[in-house]
Amino acid sequence: MFEDFSLVPPDPILKLIVEHKNDSRTNKIDLGVGVFRDATGNTPIMEVVKEAEHYLLDTQQSKAYIGLAGDADFNSAMQNLILDQNITDDRFSTIQTAGGSTSLRVAIELMRKSSKDLTVWVSEPTWNNHIPILDSVGVKVAKYPYYDAVNNQLDFEKLIECLNKIPSGDVVLLHACCHNPTGMDPSPDQWKVITDIIVKRNIIPFIDNAYQGLANSLSEDAFAVKLMAGKVREMLIASSCSKNFGLYRDRAGTLTIVSENAKTNLHTRSHVLKIVRTMCSVPPDHGCAVVSHILNNDKLRNRWIIELNAVKNRLKEMRALLNQALNDRATEFDSSHLIKANGMFSYLGVTAEQVQEMKIKHGVYMEGAGRINVAGITKENVNILADAIVDVL
Ligand SMILES: Cc1ncc(COP(=O)(O)O)c(C=O)c1O
Incomplete structure (x- = not known):
C-alpha cells in the first residue's frame, strides 16, 4: 500500500535542532528554536500554571x-x-x-x-x-x-x-x-x-x-x-x-x-x-x-500577567543587549531593527550564506533566512554572538 512513498524531507527547523544537539562545541548558540528560553536556557513552566495544575489534580472529578x-x-x-x-x-x-x-x-x-x-x-x-x-x-x-x-x-x-x-x-x-x-x-x-x-x-x-x-x-x-x-x-x-x-x-x-x-x-x-x-x-x-x-481567578490572573511581563521584558532586554553589543563593535551594520521588532523573532539581516557560515564556523544556529529567536540570547553568550555576526558580515 505504501511502497510508492518517498521520504519526506525533514522540517528544516527540526533538522537544525538535531544539528545543534550533535554539535560538541561548548560555546554553541541556539537561535533557531521556536520556544521561549529564560536566562539559564530553560523553557520554564509558569508558576501559575503549576498552581492551576495542582488545583486540577486535587479537584477534577472526571475525565469524561x-x-x-x-x-x-x-x-x-x-x-x-x-x-x-x-x-x-x-x-x-x-x-x-x-x-x-x-x-x-x-x-x-x-x-x-x-x-x-x-x-x-x-x-x-x-x-x-x-x-x-x-x-x-x-x-x-x-x-x-x-x-x-x-x-x-x-x-x-x-x-x-x-x-x-x-x-x-x-x-x-x-x-x-x-x-x-x-x-x-x-x-x-x-x-x-x-x-x-x-x-x-x-x-x-x-x-x-x-x-x-x-x-x-x-x-x-x-x-x-x-x-x-x-x-x-x-x-x-x-x-x-x-x-x-x-x-x-x-x-x-x-x-x-x-x-x-x-x-x-x-x-x-x-x-x-x-x-x-x-x-x-x-x-x-x-x-x-x-x-x-x-x-x-483574579489573583491567579494578576500573577499570570506579572509572569508574562517577565517573559516579554526578557525578550526586549535581549534585543537591546544584542543591538548594544553590535553597536559597540562599531561596524556599518545597522541593527536598530532588533529593538523596533516585537516578540521572540527577528530577521537578523544577514544572507543565507552568512547563516551557514555562522553555523559552521561559530556554532551559531538560526533558520536559513536568518530568523533568530532572541530568547536564545543570554548575558553570557551575547558577546560571542556579536563577534560571530561581525565576523561573517
Ligand atoms: C505565527 C504562529 N501561529 C501559530 C502558531 C501555532 O502555535 P501552536 O499550534 O503551538 O499553538 C505558531 C507557533 O509557533 C506561530 O508562530
Missing part, C-alpha cells in the same frame, strides 16, 4: 468527554482576552482548539467549505507552517509584500498597494502582533489604514493571534483584533496559549468566529463543530482547563 466546542468558561474567558472586552453579542462565538495550529486548520477547512475557489493571502514572509496548512486543505495561496529586507522594516507602502488590489471576498491572513518570522508589526495608525481598506474592499480578515502579551500589554496587543472586530462583517481569529502561557505541548487555543449577525454565527459555528467532530472529536482539555482556572 467535554462537548465539541470545549469548555464554556474557558471559551468566554479567552474571548474577552482576545477581543479585550466583555462580549455579550451573539455575532461572536469562540470554541476550544488543540493549540493555534489546529485552530488555523479548522478555520481554513471552514472557509474552503464555503467556497471551493477561495484565495488566502499570506504575508511574504510568514510563519513556515502557514502555507503547508493552507496547502493541505487545498485553498489557493497568494502573497502580499510585508517586509523590506534591505532596510529591515515593514514595507507598508507595498503592503497597502497590494491590499488595494485584493479581490472582494478573498481572505487575508494577518499576524495580530509579534509577526513571525520578522517581529515587525504595523503601528496602531497603520492598522487603522489596513482595516479601512479591508472594510472598503470587503476582504475577510483571518487573524493569527499566537503571541498576545509578548509585544506590549495584553490590551495593546489586542489592538488590531479589537479594531477589526468592531468594523468588519466577518472575521476569524485563531489564538494560541502556547507562548503566553508556556503550554506548548499541552495544546491550548481557540477559534473565534465573528459573523454579520447572530443567526449566521450560529449556523457557521455548527459547521465548525462538524469539522471538529471529524478531526479530533473533542478538543484536548488539560491545557485549556489550566488557562480557564487562571483567567477566571
